[in-house]
Structure formats: structure tokens, C-alpha cells
Amino acid sequence: MSNSDFGLIGLAVMGQNLVLNVESRGFQVSVFNRTTATTDAFVAAHPDKKLVGTKSLEEFVQSLASPRKIMIMVKAGGPVDAVIESLIPLIDQGDIIIDGGNSLYTDTERRDKWLGDLGFRFIGAGVSGGEEGARKGPAIMPGGPASTWDVMKPIFESIAAKAEGEPCVTHIGPGGAGHYVKMIHNGIEYGDMQLICEAYNIFKAAGFSAAELATVFTDWNNGDLESYLIQITAEIFKQTDPETGNPIVDMVLDTAGQKGTGKWTIMNAVENAVVCSTINAAVEARILSSMKEKRVAASTELQGPETTLSADKAELVKKVHDALYASKIISYAQGLDLITTMSAEKDWNLDLGKIAAIWRGGCIIRARFLNDITAAYRTNPELSNLMLAPFFKDLLNGFQQNWREVVSMATLAGIPVPAFSASLGYYDSYRSAVLPANLLQSQRDFFGAHTYERTDKPRGEFFHTDWPEVIG
Numbered sequence: 333m334s335n336s337d338f339g340l341i342g343l344a345v346m347g348q349n350l351v352l353n354v355e356s357r358g359f360q361v362s363v364f365n366r367t368t369a370t371t372d373a374f375v376a377a378h379p380d381k382k383l384v385g386t387k388s389l390e391e392f393v394q395s396l397a398s399p400r401k402i403m404i405m406v407k408a409g410g411p412v413d414a415v416i417e418s419l420i421p422l423i424d425q426g427d428i429i430i431d432g433g434n435s436l437y438t439d440t441e442r443r444d445k446w447l448g449d450l451g452f453r454f455i456g457a458g459v460s461g462g463e464e465g466a467r468k469g470p471a472i473m474p475g476g477p478a479s480t481w482d483v484m485k486p487i488f489e490s491i492a493a494k495a496e497g498e499p500c501v502t503h504i505g506p507g508g509a510g511h512y513v514k515m516i517h518n519g520i521e522y523g524d525m526q527l528i529c530e531a532y533n534i535f536k537a538a539g540f541s542a543a544e545l546a547t548v549f550t551d552w553n554n555g556d557l558e559s560y561l562i563q564i565t566a567e568i569f570k571q572t573d574p575e576t577g578n579p580i581v582d583m584v585l586d587t588a589g590q591k592g593t594g595k596w597t598i599m600n601a602v603e604n605a606v607v608c609s610t611i612n613a614a615v616e617a618r619i620l621s622s623m624k625e626k627r628v629a630a631s632t633e634l635q636g637p638e639t640t641l642s643a644d645k646a647e648l649v650k651k652v653h654d655a656l657y658a659s660k661i662i663s664y665a666q667g668l669d670l671i672t673t674m675s676a677e678k679d680w681n682l683d684l685g686k687i688a689a690i691w692r693g694g695c696i697i698r699a700r701f702l703n704d705i706t707a708a709y710r711t712n713p714e715l716s717n718l719m720l721a722p723f724f725k726d727l728l729n730g731f732q733q734n735w736r737e738v739v740s741m742a743t744l745a746g747i748p749v750p751a752f753s754a755s756l757g758y759y760d761s762y763r764s765a766v767l768p769a770n771l772l773q774s775q776r777d778f779f780g781a782h783t784y785e786r787t788d789k790p791r792g793e794f795f796h797t798d799w800p801e802v803i804g
Contacts, residue, residue: 334397335398336396338360339363339393339401339402340402342365346405347363349463349466352378352381361383362384362386363384363386364388364389371385389418398427401487403432403457404432408439412433425450425452429452430456437456440507453483455475455480456476457473457488458472458473458513459473460696461694465696468493469492469493470491471493472501475503475505475511495698496689496692498689519608520664522597523663524697525614527752534652535648537641548649549563552566557660560697560699562699569581586624587622590615595615600674604674604677606669606670610659610754614750614751616750637746639746643741651734654731654738655735658731659756663755665717668687668705669717672684688702692706707723708721708722708724719759719762732759735759770784781796783796
């Protein structure tokens with residue numbers, strides 16, 4: 333048997349599906365898993381596939397054609413480093429190691445330097461699409477040297493999802509750029525999911541049944557809100573619990589998990605002084621959801637309004653549609669603004685048009701309006717904020733009244749809408765020529781002599797007032 337074109341380490345579900353995807357495109361694939369029984373069972377389950385099961389890393393490495401292309405699909409952090417350390421004595425200079433997990437981009441940059449100094453090549457590749465995407469075509473966000481991308485391009489383009497005839501993969505940029513963009517993708521995903529959940533909560537308070545919600549979300553998915561997340565939400569509302577006969581969504585405990593990429597996004601936003609309030613609200617909402625026992629106890633002590641939500645259902649659907657769409661634009665705008673800032677900071681020269689284009693298929697946040705985002709950045713690569721692209725500016729101007737009414741009615745009814753509210757707050761702050769920060773800066777100068785600029789003087793000149801002494 334000839335040497336394999338590609339190798340993968342880590343045969344959990346994502347790894348297995350990626351292997352089957354690669355093999356289906358005409359490549360022979362070698363596989364290795366720490367538990368040999370997993371390797372044996374996987375290969376045995378696919379006797380007609382060009383798969384080479386190996387029982388040791390040495391055998392695995394020897395089975396690969398040069399330059400070796402080795403993808404690691406193991407848990408982020410220490411396990412990735414451990415696999416790399418085990419591979420180093422076995423591979424040759426010029427061989428390529430690909431980390432396809434959700435690694436923190438700073439870890440990827442460290443590994444890129446580590447392996448580069450030893451003469452090896454490294455790619456940190458964000459892979460989005462879940463189990464189905466891995467099998468049928470994910471969105472792939474590879475970072476690393478352009479020359480390494482050239483070697484991997486035939487395989488990556490063949491296995492990626494396709495949108496508008498284009499593969500949902502491109503060379504993102506050097507070093508940790510690929511995993512960084514995947515991190516922001518996941519942050520936007522957090523925002524998207526929380527906004528959908530807030531829309532659901534409003535509808536639930538207005539008395540919508542699961543069947544009605546399935547219809548609403550199906551209709552939305554057939555319109556301008558078409559997206560993977562809207563589509564699966566419609567399917568969720570159609571499912572009945574076989575044990576109780578109730579809608580399955582009503583039987584799921586309201587405590588959400590998270591793996592860290594949302595929190596990483598917020599931490600990076602703070603470090604770069606970029607506002608990501610929608611994503612932050614989504615992360616905090618998951619944290620609050622995990623405080624189930626405290627919330628149950630507080631519900632008996634803390635009062636809410638006596639007002640309940642009452643509205644014409646058809647009218648409410650339209651208003652929530654507009655609020656969801658507008659807030660969704662803000663989530664993307666904030667994430668893309670963070671990418672722009674980080675690109676300049678790291679000199680990555682990231683192309684937002686290309687990034688938005690590969691998000692149009694395969695990934696979790698794929699949505700119809702990513703075509704419009706792609707067009708906006710291809711038309712104006714220097715666009716300062718997505719909200720200012722003509723298409724999105726017109727939408728926000730048109731939707732803002734219903735957006736306000738949804739946030740107002742939810743607040744008056746005591747329905748938490750942190751991501752809707754944060755999105756609207758960002759929109760209103762960004763469009764305000766004057767903010768009350770003049771008072772804030774006066775306060776800073778009062779207690780700390782931090783100085784301030786004046787409205788009647790050129791920018792960059794700073795002044796200080798001798799404020800009166802306050803005793804108390």
C-alpha cells in the first residue's frame with residue numbers, strides 16, 4: 333500500500349467525520365488514537381474506505397507521504413502540546429502539523445514559533461460546523477505561513493463547504509490568525525444564540541405554543557433571517573419528548589454550558605479597548621443561567637412588575653423579527669470590529685470580505701445576510717463599522733423603532749433581554765455625536781487631575797481645572 337496523503341490524530345466524533353470527509357475526496361488517510369480499540373473499531377466500520385489504522389505514533393508517521401500532513405483533533409491546551417512533543421522526534425523538517433481544535437490563539441502563536449524554530453511547519457486551523465459540518469463540509473480558518481497554506485490548499489478546499497460556488501476556506505493570515513478568527517466566530521455565535529433565546533422568551537411570555545414557535549422560526553428561515561441557527565431552532569420546537577409528551581424544549585433544564593471561546597473573546601475585547609457588549613451580554617447570560625439554585629431562591633424574594641406581556645401575536649412577530657435582525661447586525665459588527673483592531677495590532681492584514689465569505693457555509697453562524705456582509709467589505713475594504721455599510725445602515729434605520737418597542741415592552745414586563753438591550757445601547761451610543769463622557773472626564777480630573785480636552789480647542793491639547801476641595 334502506498335503512503336497516505338493525510339493523517340489525523342484523535343478519533344472522537346469530529347475527528348472521525350473529518351477523516352471520512354477527507355477520504356471521500358479521493359485521499360488516503362492514516363489515523364491514530366491513543367486508545368487502539370477506537371482506531372480498530374473505526375477502520376473496521378469502514379472497510380471500503382482508504383483508511384490506514386495505526387497502533388503507534390511511529391507507525392502512524394511512517395505511513396505518511398512526505399511532506400507529512402498531520403492534523404491533531406484533541407482537547408485544547410496541554411493535550412495538544414503533549415501530542416506535538418511526541419511527534420517532534422518522529423517527523424522530518426518541512427512536515428506540517430495542523431491543530432484543528434479550538435485552541436487559544438496565543439497558544440497557537442507559541443506553537444508556531446516553537447515548531448518553526450525546529451524547522452517544522454504549523455497551522456492553527458479553526459474548524460466550524462459541528463459533527464455534520466466535519467463530515468459534509470465545514471468552514472475552515474487556517475493560519476500560518478502562506479507557503480504552508482499552498483501545500484494544504486488542495487485538501488482543505490476539497491473538504492470545505494461551498495457557498496456561491498466558493499470553498500468556505502481561505503488562508504486567514506500568519507501565526508495565530510486562524511484560531512483568532514475562529515474565536516471571534518464563536519463569540520458572534522454566542523451573541524446570535526442568546527438573541528434567539530431572548531426572542532423565544534418574549535414569545536413564550538406572550539403565550540406562544542411550541543407549535544406556533546416552530547411556525548414562526550420556519551417562516552423566518554424562509555426569509556431574510558435564514559440561518560443555520562434559526563433553522564435548528566425551528567426543528568427544536570417541533571420535537572416532542574417521548575417520556576412526557578411535552579415539547580422537548582420544555583423538558584430541558586435552563587442551565588447553559590460553555591467551553592471558553594466566548595469568554596476569550598470578551599477578554600480580548602477588553603485588552604484591545606473594543607466594545608463587544610452583545611457578546612458580553614451573551615456570556616454573562618450563560619453564567620447567570622448556571623446559577624439555577626440562586627435564581628430559584630431569588631425568585632421568591634425579589635419582585636418584578638405586575639404588568640404582563642400582551643400584544644397582537646402577528647404584530648409581535650414582526651417587531652421581534654426586526655429587533656432580532658438589528659441586534660444580530662450589532663453582534664457581527666462588534667466581532668468584525670474586534671478582528672479589524674487585532675489585525676492592525678498584530679499586522680495580520682486580515683481581509684474581512686474573505687472571512688465573511690467563508691462563514692457563508694459550513695459554520696454554525698452561516699446565514700443569508702453573510703452574503704451582504706461579504707459584499708459590504710468587498711465594496712469597501714476600509715469600512716470602519718459594518719453598521720455604516722449602506723445595506724445595513726438602511727436596515728438599522730428602518731428597524732430601530734420596533735427594536736426599541738421590543739426592548740421597552742420586555743423591560744416593562746420584567747422579561748430579561750440583556751443582549752437585545754446591549755445591542756440597542758451600542759447602536760445609540762455609536763450614533764450619538766455627543767455623549768455624557770464630558771462629565772465623566774470632569775470627575776476624573778476632579779479626583780485625579782487626569783486632565784481633559786476642550787470643545788473650543790484643537791484635539792490633543794489637555795487642560796486641568798483647580799476644582800474646589802471637598803471634605804467629607
